[in-house]
Amino acid sequence: MFQNFDVPSAPHAAGDRLAALRLTFSHLGVDAIAVPRGDEFLGEYVPDNAERLAFLTSFTGSAGLVLVERTAATLFVDGRYTAQARTQTDPAHFSIVDLVSEPLPVFLQSRAAADKQKTGAPYRLGIDPWTWPGSDVERLKAALDKIGGELVLLRENPVDAIWTDRPAAPCQPVTIQPLEFAGEPARDKLARLQDTIAGSGADAAVLSDPSSIAWSFNIRGSDLPSTPHPLSRAILPANERPTLFIEPAKLNREVEAYLTQLADLAQPDAFETALRRLAASGARILVSPASAPHAISELVESAGGTVIAAADPAQVPRAVKNEAELSASAEIHRQDGAAMVRFLAWFDAQPPGSIDEIAAATQLEAFRASTGAAMQRPLMALSFDTISGAGPNAAIIHYRVNRDTNRQINAGEMYLVDSGGQYVPGTTDITRTLAVGAVPAEQRRFFTLILKGMIAISRLRFPAGTRGIDIDAFARQALWQGGVDYAHGTGHGVGSYLSVHEGPQSLSRRGMQELLPGMILSNEPGYYRDGAFGIRIENLVYVHEPRDIAGGDRPMLGFETLTLCPIDRRLIVPGLLDDTERHWLNAYHARVRDSLSPLLGNEVLTRQWLTAATADI
Template identity: 55%
Template structure:
């Protein structure tokens, strides 16, 4: 199994660990310390060695920060984790606050006394974050202290070693472009930014630029390391060479000069002494890098990671790979949904559902000779009230039966070498209530609204986020997460910078893949989320129009549950889209499934008015 069902860190351990951290801070003249859920690369997934926030507090979410002071401690989380954090941590030790509405910088300005000394690890905070923290600290009379030693590491006696998994080459048939050609493009972009060098700290950018993959973090095929790219083409890659086979070393040596990771910081300092102009991405680059450049006489050029946009705008091969991955994944999902429909209430549970889905994906990969490499994130398998926890992670301690009259929310994804998938479907177990069906249909209307949208070229994600919420807003409802995140090509399932959210400021470009996932969550009762992946494409010229337009291609291939749809709430346009989508699903997936699954799929994909759904 790719997914573990062990519980997160025992909350009862937090008391001793927080006490040890406070003792270290007191001994070193500090009043507090920030513990972000981050490593030196600012990725969503971190290796076990860097899971400091989870080790200290018990919180296992993918975003959060703890602030530990002598007399209190606070964990900052966003709307996805408001329920989860309370289940995983001890409220006698930690208070809770919003990472969005009252982030650490704002909290510090309101709560710390003038003269307080607040420590932070400059490898774990970006330059942009530190600028915000510095401004708040200065205003409050607080001293922000960068530390050479991370105090959590100092008290973590059995901290795991850094990962050393093998690096593999991503074939050009899937990558769509040779790495040497990508690097030429990146060198030109660096020069255009007025820099002599650019630092790649994001392993996804390194993976894309060099056409390599790895297995250093869970569920995302990354090899951890750094790269210094030069405008003159003299690139350097800092990655443990124990990860390289002879073939990989020979390949990478043609593209860049390989170096061990412990030489990375000295290399930055050395370039700075030579007067280099080094581009650092304020959203991704560690504050420590800026400190090294400035302390050694170099110049920091604040510029976006040059690989970010090229990586996000998928080429023809990457889009074809994604379509193939979704056909394969669609067959697995059809098998899973057919299996679920045959389960009697109380017959199965959340963990068994995860195991069954993984088996369907393995089988689909074997049949197409494109093996399942991993799940793309830990499957969210939430029945009843667990479905209302937006990023719920099932464990043996929380596992529930799929009970009669409940909804079951299944959010999952797969990593195949030709593409990354992410899909959510919500299904009824037994008879759903009228309210459940209404809320499901409102969420479906939001998904269809984005699916059918045409928008001017250059539109940002923030400009269209409301489209997916309109039906819910009309009933006084909403959801506390963004509507869509970017998705990589056999890379991170949550890829930036593209996103559909109130904070989505990046322009949506042709070839970008995003999720389309509105939802509704009734705390303590049930959750509804529906998710397809979509790709930005040019739209046909609108008659009488005079500007270039874009639209979305839906990549995901899986039916929506007929018994949950209140047909009367759908407009003719929405019904037509749904019928056309289901016909497309049947045409694409039908030839790849057989027997009972095919019979189930044919019924699930029939036109909405073909026969009444029995509720």
């Protein structure tokens, strides 16, 4: 079983840990220390030995940071995690602040100014520059400069010094991603990247994002939960062989022989020396301020090199899936859809109140595993811990069920399941909200408004140059008309057997990346009423090539839907759908039925369930 339902660490441990951290302040010469969720690779998921935020606070969400001061500690989380943070942390030790409305730089300006008035000394904030991207560090510096404060870049992470039972770093085997799914040899990818580096005026680039390294070298790993990354770094010169800094114990003979054809291999602890030597030669080195640790830029500049601040050269090419990647993704979504249908048919056959959230999540994982084994495309991992929430638990946007929070799935409420799988051909992510018995009319109305938003995105046509920020409101329009909204983006990028949350593409109020053909995104509007219910519907889509529109004068981009799974008809208020929305839904359900029925073999009852679940409205 991939998912662990054990209870998170108890909040009461935080008091002793905060006290131990504060004892280091005098020695470090700081008034406060800020600890983010990110590790030295700045990914969404971190290995056990880098769960510093959880160690200090007991908060286990995938985004956030804590500011520990001499007499206070403040946890910053976004709207997805507000309820979770309140549940997991001890209010005697932590206050919670919304990091969107009051990010740390804004918070610091008032806090540090007040501190200076009391003490007469400048407010000194310590951070580990290996765990902060350069762009965030610049914002912190600017905020502190305004009030005469100072940012202190620490040489060692102070949390590690007090973490006496810290786990060992992961060292899992690396595999080669088959060319039939990668679609392009690694040698060609690296040559493309070198052209980009040379075009930027740089002599070399640092690849610090494990996703970029996995994609560039056509390798995968399992150092992280849910994400097939081998933790590593690379230096990619514009005109010479790359150097890949990776633990040798992760490489078998086949993988080592493959990689030595592409790059020189070196130990991870040789990275800083190699980068310092390159910088000392006066090299201009491309470093991404958004995805590379600030420590890398500091190292380059202190050694005499010049930092070229630019986006990771692999980021957009990785996001734009080629024909082989899209074909593999479509095929794995058929398989994943068959597993989902088996689960939904099973779920509907259970009497209300007879199963709980853990039982449902466990059964879904079992269907993914058995379907993958039968189709010879095994489930390698869950793409994230399944969100399995009934009734009020579904209102917690990123709810993670454990044995303490687990509840029965009862009649008269909705059950939300957000889940996905990692398969060698691709990554899946799907959310369905299900009726359990007769659901109140108000909840069905909200479900239909969300469906209208999801269909609006699915049907949308847009010109080249359109960004996610330009599209996000289409998903919210029906909800806004109903006087409600949701506190998360409408869609995130998705990798190809890589991270389920991939940038730079997104459908959100911060989605500044142009949407390009081949990009895969989620389409997942929702609505959440605290303590009562939560609703989300999610399909994955990809941006298709520009197409002519009858009567128009320019081709338009649009989305093709990858996810194949029924949407619960029992929760739809048909009168709230217009003719075009009804036509889209019926056509989608016909496609789901035609695509998945052949995969169900002689499972008569499941096929009958699918036929009924996809009937026209």
